[in-house]
Amino acid sequence: MQGTQNLKNDVQAICEQLGIDVHWYSVETCAVNWAHWKERKINVREIYNCGDYAAAFHEIGHVECDAGEKQQGVLLVLQECRAWQWAIDRRKDAFDSGAWQRIGNALDCYLRDCGIDEQKAPEQWKEIMQLVGSHSIYGVPSPGSLGRKKKKLG
Numbered sequence: 001m002q003g004t005q006n007l008k009n010d011v012q013a014i015c016e017q018l019g020i021d022v023h024w025y026s027v028e029t030c031a032v033n034w035a036h037w038k039e040r041k042i043n044v045r046e047i048y049n050c051g052d053y054a055a056a057f058h059e060i061g062h063v064e065c066d067a068g069e070k071q072q073g074v075l076l077v078l079q080e081c082r083a084w085q086w087a088i089d090r091r092k093d094a095f096d097s098g099a100w101q102r103i104g105n106a107l108d109c110y111l112r113d114c115g116i117d118e119q120k121a122p123e124q125w126k127e128i129m130q131l132v133g134s135h136s137i138y139g140v141p142s143p144g145s146l147g148r149k150k151k152k153l154g
């Protein structure tokens with residue numbers, strides 16, 4: 001993808017500004033993204049696409065918004081939402097459809113992992129999901145996109 005170095009530079013610059021240590025790992029390793037709130041450290045995957053960029057901002061959001069260790073249940077969902085909201089508030093204009101999709105998938109996972117029904121999701125979760133819906137091709141394909149697909153196949 002074009003411009004991933006710029007995206008990485010942006011993450012580096014923000015981390016420097018906020019006094020956060022950023023450690024990059026390559027896609028070949030089995031590492032995961034994490035943030036350490038107290039030590040102001042993040043471990044994030046090298047940026048290959050805009051989704052990685054959004055995910056890196058999400059981890060910075062954890063350092064900035066988490067006032068304590070990892071929560072559980074609905075509090076965990078809220079903690080994750082806050083970190084995404086932090087990222088969205090700052091860089092939503094730079095997010096492409098793939099980035100929004102990454103956010104939507106992550107939000108889905110938190111609810112599933114916590115065994116919470118979508119109807120019972122916290123308001124903040126619903127608000128972010130609405131943004132995901134309006135910014136990405138996430139969810140049910142529109143009749144228009146189905147039509148295009150059919151044409152290609154035929």
Ligand SMILES: [Zn+2]
Nearest residue numbers: 058062080083
């Ligand atoms: Zn998170």
